[in-house]
Amino acid sequence: TIGSLWKRLNQLGAEAGIETIRLLSEGEIKTFCQPKGKYPTAPKVKSSDFILSSEMSCEEANRLVRACNPFYGAYYEINGKKIKIFEVDTLACNQKRKNPILRFRDGELAATIIEDEEYGLMSGEKYISKLRDNLVQEKS
Known part of the structure; x- marks a missing residue:
């Protein structure tokens, strides 16, 4: 169900967030602005x-x-x-x-x-x- 998927993604998202913060603080990730433009959206x-x-x-x-x-x-x-x-x-x-x-x-x-x-x-x-x-x- 979407509920069980939500729980799994919450855990994965938290782990990814911690790893991203670590990599940013160590200068391992290069950041850039998203180019301006029209992007598709979900209905x-x-x-x-x-x-x-x-x-x-x-x-x-x-x-x-x-x-x-x-x-x-x-x-x-x-x-x-x-x-x-x-x-x-x-x-x-x-x-x-x-x-x-x-x-x-x-x-x-x-x-x-x-x-x-x-x-x-x-x-x-x-x-x-x-x-x-x-x-x-x-x-x-």
């Missing part, structure tokens, strides 16, 4: 970039979820509500269907960690339990 990230679509393949959806974890969360609509998906799993690992099922072009994935505006961050299994509790309360 700005938009919230629409995080939407999970049923037209995606399971692999595309899994990659988007991993890319958005832990900072953004990929979005999926369940029962008319947008929820953030932070982790998915293949259905082979979810035989009992304990988690919300997300349908994609070539299959299904189980949402194992999600965030809902009403309930907050939780496991998919707990989310299903909360939905069941609400249905029971509405029928009473």
